[in-house]
Each structure stands twice: as C-alpha cells, then as structure tokens.
Amino acid sequence: MRQTWMPPTADGGAGTGFDLDDLTLALLVGSIVLVVAVAAVRLSVRSGLPSLLIYLGIGLLLGEDGFGILYDNEQLTQVLGYAALVLILVEGGLTTQWSGIRRSVAPAAVLATVGVGVSVLVVGVAAHLLLGWAWQIAFLVAAVLASTDAAAVFSVLRRVPLPRRISGMLEAESGFNDAPVVLLTTALAASLIPGAEPEPWWQVGVMAILELAAGSVIGLAIGWGGARLLRGVATGSSALFAIGVVSVAVLAYAAADVVHASGFIACYLAALVLGNLRLPHRPAVLGFATAVGWLAQIGLFVLLGLLASPDGFSDVLVPALVVGTALLVLGRPLSVIVSCAPFRMPWRTQAFLSWAGLRGAVPVVLATVPLTVGASGVDWIFDLVFVLVVVFTIVQAPTLPWVARRLGLDAAHHRVDLAVEATPLSDLGADLLEIDVGPGSRVAGVRVFELRLPVGANVALVVREGRSFVPRDTDVLRHGDQLLVVAPQAVRDVVEKRLRAVSRGGRLADWSGA
Template sequence: MVALTSVTSSGMTLDDLTRVLLIGSVVLLVAVAAVRLSVASGMPSLLIYLGIGLALGNAGAGIEFSDASTTRVLGYAALVLILAEGGLTTKWSNIRRSVAPAALLSTVGVVVSVLVVAAVAHTLLDLSWTISLLLGAVLASTDAAAVFAVLRNVPIPRRLSGMLEAEAGFNDAPVVLLVVALSAQGLPGAEPRPWWELLGAVLAELAGGAVVGLAVGYLGGVALRRVAGGSSALFSIGVVTLTVLAYAAGAAVHVSGFLATYLAALVLGNMGLPNRTSFQSFATALGWIAQIGLFVLLGLLADPLRLDEQLGNAVVIGLVLLVLARPLSVLASTVWFRMPWRDMAFLSWAGLRGAVPVVLATVPLVAGTPNTGWMFDLVFVLVVVFTIVQAPPLPWVARRLGLTEPVHSIDVALESTPLVEIGADVLTVNVGDESRLHGVAIFELRLPKGAMVTLVVRGGESFVPEQHTTVRHGDQLLVVTPSSARQATEQRIRALSREGRLAGWGNSASERARRLGGNPRRLT
C-alpha cells in the first residue's frame, strides 16, 4: 500500500515530490481528457473526477487517505477559488433581475429545505433534531456549475440561468455558517442556542461579509487600476489575489468570508477593469484546477467498501430533496415574484448538488460531533446517485417545459485584440431550429449603429456575409458591436428571432404589446 504523504511533513524527500508530481500530472491530464466524455454523455464532469479519486484510493491504486481535517481545509481553499471564478465571470446585467429571487432562494429557500429534510430524517432515520438539522444544512447548497455543464448546448432564458448562477454564488455562505453552528451545538455539553439567536448570528455574519466583499472589491479594483503595470499576467494575479483577500479579511473579523469572496469577485468583474479577458481566463483555469483537485480529494477520502451501507438512506433523503424540499423551497422563495409554474418546475429539478455538501459533511467529523461518522458516506452517495438521476434528463426537461430559446448569444473572449481599449465586444449567435431569423437577410437585421455580422459559420464552413446573405437555421453568426451598444444589439437579435424581419415595426407583436401594456408572448 502506498501512503499519501503530507506535503508539509518534514520527512518529505525529492522522491516523494517526484511521485506527487507524477500522480498529479497524470490525474490532471486524465481530467482534461474526461471533459469530452462529460460533454458527450451529458453527465457533469464531477462524477468523473470523483471516480478518479475512488480509483486512486485504498480500494483501487492503494493510496491511503483518511484525513477529514485536511480535506476540509483544502476544500475551503478550493471553494474560495471556485467562488472567485464564478463572480469574476458573471455579468451583472445577466443576473440583475434575478438577484432578489436568488437571495430568497439562498436564505428562505435554504431554511425551508433544511426544515423539510430534518423533519423526514428525524422521523425515518430516528436521528436527534440537532443531527437532523445538521444533515439538512449540509445538503442545502446547490451547484450551478453542474447545471451549466449539462445545459451547455441547451439555451435557457437568462432569467433562469441568472437565478441559478446567483443562487449558487449566494447560498454557500449561509449554509457553511449553519453547518458550523449546528456541528458545535451537537457537541457533548454544548448549550442549545435558541433558533432566533442562531438565525440572528447567521444574518449578522452575512451582512458583515457583504460589507467586506463590496469594500475590498471596489477599493481594491480602484487601487489596482492605478498601481498595476501593463502586464496582463501580473494584473490577473492581482485581481484573483483581491478575491482571496476578501475571504481572509472576512474570516479574520468573523463574518462570512465566502460571501465576501463572491461579492468582491462580482464587483471586480463588472467595474470595467482592463485586461478583463486575461484575468477571467486565469480565474477560470484556477477554478478548474480547484474543482478537479477537490473532487479527486473527496473521492480519495471516500471508502467504496462502506458506501453501500448508506445507499438506502441516501436514496430516501435524496427523494425527499428532489420531490419535496427543493420544490417547496422554490415555491416559498419565488411565489412573491409571480413566476410561471414552468420556471418553478425547472428550478426545482435543476437543484443539483455538487462538491459543497460533500465538503461540509467533513465539518462535523473534524469538530467531533457525535453520531455523524456516517454522514460523509450518505452525502457522497446521494450526490453521485442524484446527479446521475437529475443531470441527463435536464435538457429534455427544459425543452418539455418550453423553456429553450430559439436564439442564443454568448460573449467571445479574444486574447489577440485589445477589445477593451477600442471599446468593442464580440458575440456569437446560434440560430435555433425555431428562430424566425431564418430567411432574414443581413441588411434586414438593422442592428444598432456600429454593430455588424462579420462571419457566418454554416455546415462547418465559414464565410464573410454580404448584405443580401440570408440567415438559416443552424447558422452561427459572429457579431462585432461597440460595447455601449452590446445590450441593444442582443435585444435586437432576440426580437428578430421571436418576430422575424418585421420586428420593431408598428404591426409587430412587441409594438402592439408596448401600446397595450401587455406581454408580447401573449399576443403571438
């Protein structure tokens, strides 16, 4: 059996370093190659990375690893980088309208989910209320990365993608605070804290984390803009370092460092800093490394020989999450916004779990909370089983609910051209099978001033369009637009996709809706 030696151990030799680098390099290369398999199968790559960890563990290659404390520490470090990447690459314009319902999903929804899971666990698994609430808190956090990995080629409305993205960025913070507090409350001799006192402490830490994150993000961004040199690489290091500083500053003053990290990254990513493409690419690379390392580490910590002992309980609790807790949390959080039932149904099914619940399952182990040794195994099995159950049908669910859009536009990051300096953005537009852009000539698009279609990809071949070139289903259009007109360009393309070449004229649905004060979709 090969022992996994700690890097911090004084006994580490060059031979140990060679083995660590060899294993680490092979794991990363396999993980990179596994992304293709993930895309082809429609399964989030997290399952492949967990499988790599299991294959390397004591039931596979024989690497022994059982240190829950190290897993929690490294897991927190990975989550900081993952949250930083999420905030830096999120556009405020995409989530602005989703922030309010996402904030409720991350607070009210979390409470509802915790209470429902706790009630069932207390009844069916014969657990104490403290341990039942702890299990509910561990399982309350969702993972947007898993959802977007599955929906990579299924464009859903921004109101939904923005809500899932914002919810995943926000809900880690309150969930971590709840898990830590409940783990401490479950220790022998600990005095039970009233629910209102626990809730008040969580809200206070969240408010403090928000203040720290916004301050570090804005002030750090202003300072970095003034003092940083012309190197995009150094600037990228500075931006990511600020997000890590936000976590450290928040944790140092005993407020939510995770919320501080996400908000600082969100501010930095949306304040018009130079070299945006570079620091976003750097953060994305670090986020991938953090995810791969985290999932492999969690796979190493799991013991396949005892996972089957928790299969039955994991299925029961997972079903409670899927058909009861998640729908009720979505209903309680979004009913105030008159959200259509189709949106609520999709959000309920899309509540995938990822690395965060598995990491948080190590918290009571490290704290020494009695009667929690089984929790890591149950959560691990639940995440694996219900990712397999929920992920593959997710594109079908979106299409079945009529939530896919006929046209989809995404930003294109170009390293070779200083787009920030010339004030330009590049978009790709995928023309879906139901889009009414089909048959519209380039000159009929009437895009905002300065915006133009520079390239068309059709049937695997690309060409420069002329004014009378007509758009077809399945085309990919490369659109260059001034940054100031990007939003107007996207709105124009979406209107054309819904209404065809007459979009914007007096007899179009959007114009009739504007006059009547109604919803364009109700008039078509």
C-alpha cells in the same frame, strides 16, 4: 480499518518529511491526473453529466480500493475544500454578467436564505420520520445538503439554452447560498459535540443575518475599491493584471472572515463587481479565472474521491436514496414555491428551478465539518452525502435540456462570451460574442442587414454545418448557425437586446420590443 499514508523520511522510516523523490512522485501522479481530467471534459460535454462525476471517479480509482493510495485526513480536506470553493466562486462571479442576473437577484437571494430554511426543515422532518434519526442528526444532514453547487450549476447550465432570468437565478442562487449553509451546518455540528449546549435557534439566525450582511458590504466595498486601484495601476501585461483581479476577490474572503463575517458571500460579490466594471484585459482575466476555477474543481473532486470509502457505500445507499428523494420531490420544490411566490413566477419556471437544484462539491465538503469539530456519531455522513450527490447528479444533470424543452423554456438562441486573448479588441474597447441560432429562433430567415445592429457592431463570421464564411449583408441566416458578433463595449447590451428582439419577433421586430 483505513490507514493514513505518510511520506517516508530521508532515512526510509515513516514520518512527515517530504524529499525530492516524493516531489517527483507527486508531480508524476498529479500531472497524469490533470491530463486525464482535461481529456475527460469531452466525455462530460457529450454525456451532459457534470465533470465532477468523472473527477470523483478518478479519486476513487486512485484510492484504497483502486491504486491503493491511502488518504484519511478530513481536516486537510476541509481546508483545501474551502480554498477550492473560494476560487470556484471567484470564477463564477467574474464570468457572470450583471445584465443576465439583475432581474434575478431578489428571488435568488430569497431562495438562498428563506429557501434554504424551508429545505432544511422539510428534509429534516422527512429524515426523522422515515429513517428514525434523532432530530439533531436529521437537521444536520438536511443542512449539509441544502446548498446547490456553483461548480455543477456553472458547468451544466451554461450549456443549456435557457431564458436569461432562469439561468441568472440559478447562477446567483448557487453563488449566494454557500454562505448561509456553511453557517447553519457549523452551528448544528457544534451542537453534537459531547458536552456542548446548543445555541437558541433565534440567536443562530441573528448571527447568520449579521454575518451575511457584513460579508456583503465588505465584498462590495473591496470589489469596487479594488477595481479603481487596478484600473489606475494597469500595465501592458494582461497576465499580471489577471492575477491582480483574482487576488482582490480572494482578499475579500480573507478580510470578511477575519472579522467573522461571511467570506463566501464577500468573495462572490467582489468578483461580481470586478467582472462587470469594464476593466482592461477582460479576455485575459476571464481566461485566467476560468483556468484557476477548473484547477480548483479538479483538485477538489479528486481529493473528495480519495477521502471516500467505497466499503461503506452499501450501508448508506438506502438512507441516501430516501433523503435524496425527499430533497428532490419535497424539499427543493417547496423551497422554490415559498421563495418564488412573492415574485409571481410562472409554474413552468418554478418546476424547472425545482429540478435544477444540482448538488456537488459543497455538500461533500460540508460533510467533513461534523468530523473536524469533534461531533460524535456522525462518521457515516460523509459517505451518505457522497453517494447521494453521485446518484442524484446522474439522475438530474443529463435530463435538464429535455426538461427545459418539455416545459417550453428552452431559449430561441444562446449567447456566450468568448474568453479570447485579443489585445487589439481590448484596445479598441470591443467585445466578441458567440450567438447560436436555435431551432425556435426567428433570426432564421433574416438577412444580415435586417438585424439592424447598432453602429459599430457587425456579424464578423458565420459557422454553418462545419463551414465558416464572412457573411455579406444580403446573406440569409439559418437555424443552427453560429454567429461571431464584434460589438463596441458601449453598445454591447443594446446588441444583445436587439438580437433577443429579432429572435422573438423576426425581421419586423421593433426596437421598443428589445
């Protein structure tokens, strides 16, 4: 039986006090964990695995079977988990370009709602038939697993050179689907409370629609209003301005939740609006939001690793493999097919979307909900979801680049924003873009002047085989080159369209093909 660790009181007895000695110990352990977590990112990049697995491993190592830290507080884990998810969604919204997901919003919204329902239905039926679980338990586990994870998607897919519609759809889906899954999981868990009468399914559906709609309106309104306010009070302090932007997005969550609307969809949409309204100090805002997002991820995954009980993993391994396989080969593909059918997406795109439904922190956090609401007979769900997420993340994440190549979906070039603190660039209204010239790009063989970028946009630097140089107009670009392009904010979108056109059509690409 696990025992909950309680810090000692001043007189040496067990209690809830927290003195300076406890603070020193907490800072010592916390700082070591953060340093190790930061160093572990290199391993994550090289292996292709999401960093969440490393952080979960750190938590397990610190736990009862490792260094002996005893932690067994599901309520605190859920509270801190929700707080971390808010910050992760805010970071995702602020760093997502509307131009990259605009064409993907409609199918992503359908996949995050109708697709979730299909996934829960299919996986729930499979779990009931294959494992003999009661219907309520089967559907509860299926609901917990229905949400793709924003942290896993943002950390893995942004390193995979995908067409913008596919990457945008996966990012938007991971931002949208937390809200309906939280509502569904809470309703199903409440039905397992002893003596509780389950609400009619149609009533749960209507409430979910109303809460999502209200949360969306609140998020968009606070994002737009907050942007106008921040633009009017902006000062020369980029750090202070960044705090204000993140605070407005968090405010959207709190405001929506107070009126019983969906806070998760509100904070994501508010952050999406804030991140795409050309606010001042954008590099500082993105840098701060990314740092906060990383800190939330590290803290959340380490905490979840601490809460997990390795002794119970062997008991849930087989059910986890059965449910995970049903989700991977039946639930996710069918949800993609049903959701994408109205949009006539190619089968290759649907195949990749089916394989790329990464699970992560969200299902593990939601696995604490049945325990905190008082549902009976569900203590094992947390360990099952934990094992399932670890196993299937190891299976799916490293193979995503290979699957994209086999399906012919790897993009010819890859563009990322650079979160660089560059006040002169901000003052000039310019952005700095990094362009990777991939193996299939027809940018290779094109001279710099043949890119025909808009007036004011220039290739400022080329990195080739570890050597950097300032290119001349007549220099020929090659496969594997990394370009740093400085573009006025007013023509940024035109620059990206032009580069995509040249990447597809070479030096003779017409502007109309952009």
